[in-house]
Amino acid sequence: MSETSTAILERECLTARLDGGLLDVELHREPANEIGTKMLEDLEALVRVFSENDRVRAMVLRSRARRGFSAGADLRELHRQNVARKQSGASDGARLSEVRAFLDRIHRVMNAIDHTPFTTIAAVHGVVFGGGFELALACDLIVADKSARFCFPELRLGLIPGFGGIPRLRRDVGAAVTRDLILTGRSLGASRAHEIGLVSQLVGEGQSHAVARRVAEQSLRFDAKTTRSALGFLTPDLSAELEREKDLFCELFLSPVVDDALARFDEDEGAMPYLPAGSKTKEVEA
Amino acid sequence: MTVDDQVLDSLLALAAERFRRDRATLKGPDDLFDALDIDSVDAMALLTALEERFGVEIPDYEVQDVRTFDALAAVVRRRL
Numbered sequence: 001m002s003e004t005s006t007a008i009l010e011r012e013c014l015t016a017r018l019d020g021g022l023l024d025v026e027l028h029r030e031p032a033n034e035i036g037t038k039m040l041e042d043l044e045a046l047v048r049v050f051s052e053n054d055r056v057r058a059m060v061l062r063s064r065a066r067r068g069f070s071a072g073a074d075l076r077e078l079h080r081q082n083v084a085r086k087q088s089g090a091s092d093g094a095r096l097s098e099v100r101a102f103l104d105r106i107h108r109v110m111n112a113i114d115h116t117p118f119t120t121i122a123a124v125h126g127v128v129f130g131g132g133f134e135l136a137l138a139c140d141l142i143v144a145d146k147s148a149r150f151c152f153p154e155l156r157l158g159l160i161p162g163f164g165g166i167p168r169l170r171r172d173v174g175a176a177v178t179r180d181l182i183l184t185g186r187s188l189g190a191s192r193a194h195e196i197g198l199v200s201q202l203v204g205e206g207q208s209h210a211v212a213r214r215v216a217e218q219s220l221r222f223d224a225k226t227t228r229s230a231l232g233f234l235t236p237d238l239s240a241e242l243e244r245e246k247d248l249f250c251e252l253f254l255s256p257v258v259d260d261a262l263a264r265f266d267e268d269e270g271a272m273p274y275l276p277a278g279s280k281t282k283e284v285e286a
Numbered sequence: 287m288t289v290d291d292q293v294l295d296s297l298l299a300l301a302a303e304r305f306r307r308d309r310a311t312l313k314g315p316d317d318l319f320d321a322l323d324i325d326s327v328d329a330m331a332l333l334t335a336l337e338e339r340f341g342v343e344i345p346d347y348e349v350q351d352v353r354t355f356d357a358l359a360a361v362v363r364r365r366l
Contacts (some may be wrong), residue, residue, distance in 0.1 A: 032327075067327050068327075126327070126330075126331070127327065127330065146334065146338065147331055147334060149330055149333075149334060151346075184345060184347065185346075185347070186345040186346050186347060187330065187345075187346050189333075189334045189337045189338075189343070190334070191337065191338060192337075192343055
């Protein structure tokens with residue numbers, strides 16, 4: 001990080017520094033940048049920063065967490081809130097309204113990142129799962145180190161990805177790969193992700209941030225207006241598909257299958273119980 | 287050494303190197319989580335390293351119930 005960089009946003013889950021025109025964002029919610037209420041609030045604050053600051057000309061998103069870029073939605077928070085609402089006598093409609101409100105907010109964040117007038121780069125390692133994968137897909141480019149694994153495990157929970165993942169993955173790599181990852185819930189290693197074009201640059205372990213910054217610095221050499229025009233031309237309008245995805249997620253959410261899956265997830269002490277031998281997951285040192 | 291033995295040997299060497307264990311202490315029938323003192327996230331890293339080493343793709347559902355090095359080596363062999 002350059003000595004000239006300035007922290008312009010310091011929140012519980014992320015810190016953003018402005019270095020010249022480069023907004024360097026570090027996610028740091030342990031254990032693996034789960035996206036719950038707090039992370040959502042902090043991502044909304046990030047959107048306000050880059051939307052209201054003309055000096056931002058490129059953005060890199062990375063993670064400080066050892067486990068990886070992000071494990072996705074905070075399923076324990078989701079489950080516990082859902083149970084609390086049920087116990088307080090909230091109707092299905094009321095519970096669904098809250099889920100819908102969360103989805104609307106996270107979609108606004110993802111859409112804002114997807115439609116920035118400047119180049120955005122996700123620098124990823126380790127787990128890039130669910131909502132974390134969706135966050136990376138909202139960026140224009142993904143630079144991955146060899147440890148990165150991409151996965152949409154939602155069907156194991158009786159759900160589909162709900163933060164815009166299906167339309168954006170299909171946009172970026174096509175329907176066949178999207179079906180493969182969604183319908184099997186399998187994870188994809190960084191090398192394979194690079195082969196299919198999901199990852200723009202594959203780098204050695206621990207190198208994704210440095211390389212992503214070089215990519216961002218390259219983008220800073222170009223005329224801002226030209227970059228904006230190119231991005232506008234390159235970024236198709238997915239709004240109808242994204243709305244349909246939210247509708248479908250909400251339809252599925254009230255299923256008892258989801259209740260059971262989330263309860264099992266919450267009962268497991270592991271960080272990511274859907275991984276092989278997940279019950280063995282141990283706590284990570286701070 | 288047979289091809290089967292070579293796969294297991296390479297797997298054990300890779301696991302020992304990655305998780306800083308004495309290669310000589312690792313055996314095929316060992317529970318890999320206990321022997322390496324790793325969690326599920328570390329196991330994902332091992333999966334990635336195996337894919338790199340052997341040039342294969344290993345879907346996670348293939349290793350969902352795998353506990354031993356022998357069983358993991360068998361999964362790799364099926365993909366070679």
